[in-house]
Amino acid sequence: MREDAHERENIVALEAAAGGAKEKLRLWLRALTFTNLVEGRVRARLRDEYGVTLPRFDMMAALHDAPDGLSMGEVSRRLMVSNGNVTGIAERLEREGLIVRRPMPGDRRSQIVRLTEAGRAAFEEMAVEHEAWIAGMLSGLSEGEVETLHHLLGKAKRSVLGADEGEESA
Amino acid sequence: MREDAHERENIVALEAAAGGAKEKLRLWLRALTFTNLVEGRVRARLRDEYGVTLPRFDMMAALHDAPDGLSMGEVSRRLMVSNGNVTGIAERLEREGLIVRRPMPGDRRSQIVRLTEAGRAAFEEMAVEHEAWIAGMLSGLSEGEVETLHHLLGKAKRSVLGADEGEESA
DNA sequence: CAGATTTGTTTTAAACTTAAACTACTTTGT
């Protein structure tokens, strides 16, 4: 009977965990479709109008937010991509004169990456356009809908991050 | 004065178009963060537990929905990736015995891609887990929140698709 | 202070991705 109780608990737990699983899966697939759609359009316009790839734009955006520069690792964390990836993108951006890498004083393992003046100017020009593209694509949403989506996606993000912790002990 | 009227119209149009542009940009960045987060976790688990990459899983999912098989082009459209990309993924899946490609009767340019029995079994096993991962990650959302997000993302997607058309005449 | 561990970055190998060029086939318009 101890066994039975356990089994019943497990079934209940499974069903609770599965609550709306199908709907959550559909939500996920739709979110993926949406971001792929927007990302594809942004990528195409960056290429066509500025001859820039999206990863380079993203890295420049991260650096623009940090006028004093960032370490390679910090760029990697902000863009949520691997370290090695950042190395490659930084090399190409440096080759094009848009960023510079210089040794970090006090830690010879580390490098500080910064936008050059040319990089800053190029980014700021693109950023204005980029914001307009996004606003144009989302023009079918009211300000309230934008706010609701922003809020719920924040909650969803926290749910994903929180789900990891519950995992550890499992 | 004709000039003045035009200029005023343009300013109004610009401001209207820019309505909430910053908020829309923030929304977009948050959506991107969210999907990258989930995608990274799904990718890692598919790799660790099944030794499968996400693109391969996605292609198998598309084929599982179509028991009679799909043309390469139809797979490309459903996954929203390029033709050449599908060629590469299909080659690797075929090498692993998970799919087969056979000539389309009646059109010798075309090929029909189908899951093998092994591919179907492998996918179905993964699909159950996959759904549970997603549901687990989104367990912090109520059913109502899931419904609202699903609805608003649908609207956002239609907004992006619709924005193209308004563009044509510009 | 020497050895072990950790941290920051690069390198490597394999896969994925796209756009563009190309091949082969089919459809269309004369």
Place this chain on the structure above:
DNA sequence: ACAAAGTAGTTTAAGTTTAAAACAAATCTG
């Protein structure tokens, strides 16, 4: 029938991406 245009798929070149391994420098520990 036949040339032109279109469609299906592959190939190619360049770049992006990841995970894993290699490395170097800094930090910790006994």
